Amino acid sequence: MVRWLVADSIWWGGRLRKGVALRIAENGAIKPVPAELAPLAGTRRFPGTLLPALVDAHVHSALVDLTTVRAGGIGSVWDLGGVPTDVQDLAARARQPGSPLPQIRYAGPFLIAPGGYPSNRPWAPAGSWREVTSPEDAALAVAEAQSSGAGLIKVTAHAGGPMLPAETMRALVEAAHQSGLEVVVHAEGPGTVAAALAAGADMLAHTPWSELLGDTLVRDCAARMRWISTLDIHGWGDPDPAREIAVANLRRFIEYGGSVRYGTDLGNGPLPAGINVREIRALQEAGLDPNAVLSTMTESDSRELSWVPDGLTLDPEAFPDSLATARVLDDSVRPR
Numbered sequence: 037m038v039r040w041l042v043a044d045s046i047w048w049g050g051r052l053r054k055g056v057a058l059r060i061a062e063n064g065a066i067k068p069v070p071a072e073l074a075p076l077a078g079t080r081r082f083p084g085t086l087l088p089a090l091v092d093a094h095v096h097s098a099l100v101d102l103t104t105v106r107a108g109g110i111g112s113v114w115d116l117g118g119v120p121t122d123v124q125d126l127a128a129r130a131r132q133p134g135s136p137l138p139q140i141r142y143a144g145p146f147l148i149a150p151g152g153y154p155s156n157r158p159w160a161p162a163g164s165w166r167e168v169t170s171p172e173d174a175a176l177a178v179a180e181a182q183s184s185g186a187g188l189i190k191v192t193a194h195a196g197g198p199m200l201p202a203e204t205m206r207a208l209v210e211a212a213h214q215s216g217l218e219v220v221v222h223a224e225g226p227g228t229v230a231a232a233l234a235a236g237a238d239m240l241a242h243t244p245w246s247e248l249l250g251d252t253l254v255r256d257c258a259a260r261m262r263w264i265s266t267l268d269i270h271g272w273g274d275p276d277p278a279r280e281i282a283v284a285n286l287r288r289f290i291e292y293g294g295s296v297r298y299g300t301d302l303g304n305g306p307l308p309a310g311i312n313v314r315e316i317r318a319l320q321e322a323g324l325d326p327n328a329v330l331s332t333m334t335e336s337d338s339r340e341l342s343w344v345p346d347g348l349t350l351d352p353e354a355f356p357d358s359l360a361t362a363r364v365l366d367d368s369v370r371p372r
Contacts, residue, residue, distance in 0.1 A: 038062060040079040042071055044347055047087035049336070050327055052350060058086060064339040085348035089139075089340030090311060090333045090362060092300055094241055094264045097126050097140065099159060099303025106138040108310015109362040111340040114299070115142035116220060116241055117154075119163040120184035127185065138364070139340060143190035143220065144181035147208060149201075153194035153222070159303075165192075168200060174207035182215050189217050190241070193232055195225020205235040220264070233257055242266045242301065243289075245282035254285065258294030265332070266301040267318035279318070286322040296324070298332040316356040326355040341365040 039060040046056040048068045057074040059067050066088075089111025095102075097115045105113065115123050123142045130137035146154060146165040154160040155167070168177045178189055189212040193199055200208070205221075212219045213236070220239040221232035229244050230253060239262045249257075257263070263286065270279035290296065298319065300312050308314075319329050327350065343365040349358045363369065 040074040041082065041086060041341070042074050042079055043082040043084060043086040043343075045085045047085055047330060047348055050331055052085070052327075052348065058341070065337075066339060066341070082343060082345075084346055085344040086365065087330065087342050087344070087348070087362075088334035088336070088338035089342050089364060090359075091298070091335060092302060093297040094266055094299030094301045096301070096303035097123055097142075098161070098164070100309055102126065102130075102138060102140075103136045104309040105302065106136060106364055108308065109342065109360065109364065110138050110310055111342055111364040112139040112141070112335075112338075113302075114188065115140055116188070116222075116299075117143060117146045117160075117164060117190050119161060120144045120181070120186070121163075124185050134366075134368075141187045142185070143188040144184050144186035145190075146222070147177050147181070147189065147191045147200075149192075149198040149204075152198040152200070153192050153224075156197070168204055168208065171204050171207035174204055175211040178208060178211040178215055178217070182217060187217065189219045190222065191219060191232075191235075191237070192222040193224070193228040194222065195228055195246075199228075199231075202231065202234065205231065205237075209236040229253060229257065233260065237261060239264060239297070241299075242269075243282040243286045245270060245278040245285070248281055249285050249288075251288065254288045254294075255292045258289050258292035262295040262297055263289055264297045264299035265315060265319055266299050267322070268307060268312055268314045269301050269304050272306050273314050283318060283322050286319075290323045296332045298329070311360045311362060313356040313360050316359065320352060320356070326350040326352060329355070330359075343369065 041058040046053050055071045056068045057071040091112045092110045093114045095113040098118050127140040148165050150167045209219045218238040220241050221237045222241045223229045223232045342362045344362045
């Protein structure tokens, strides 16, 4: 059955619109159409603003309460490293009607060099990482992740410890691409961003923060990959030098036309479980206006919705706090 939603305003396709309804097809696909097409009977009507569900593209489900994350306004998360069976179970529960969990896209285990990051970290339980021993082993590692339901592949490149040889990282990327999966790399330390780029990775799990990158490297990254922001992990509201470096790198990446995804690395320190106003303000500091920030937080083919009850403002100063009032929209939500 086709469903119809109407609100005072709709943010969709990069801009805030009025006089627009959302038509939800039987298969769940959502499309904005002129409001006059919505039937008088059966249409749900809301004050405020409707928009695609907000997405946090860097979360570790084992380290947070996902029910609180959804209650805090996040409708979908990307789990970037965990025990595959645990995350698979959470994702299945999230798909059940009426689930209090956000939708979950996940990467399966960290794929790492033998003895590499994060196998020596206390927060990484056994099973959350998988050592890749050779280029020949790479295809098997990717196949194992995909068989567990992974929609992404996560690879680590962490300086100061064992790192995957270039040919093994390249083999992982090639195997993932052959399986239709994107690769996100945890790149930390000198040379790691260049290694991820040379391997053909699609995304960085973090904005680089350990040093200012050269302009040529930033420009090449902007042309070929996306960066997930995670700016607020540096100081958690008390900015430190690493945050300054990350914002400076991201600003140049954006100036060169780079594509950014909002992500917080939720589970890494005292980050808010939900919409992170500090992360949004840091993205604005790096040069994104409110429409661009919303584009980093949403997906054009979303089948989930968010609702800002008092209406979304695009005034740059008020925007972060306005967006922080967003709620995940489901059949239990009743307009005031």
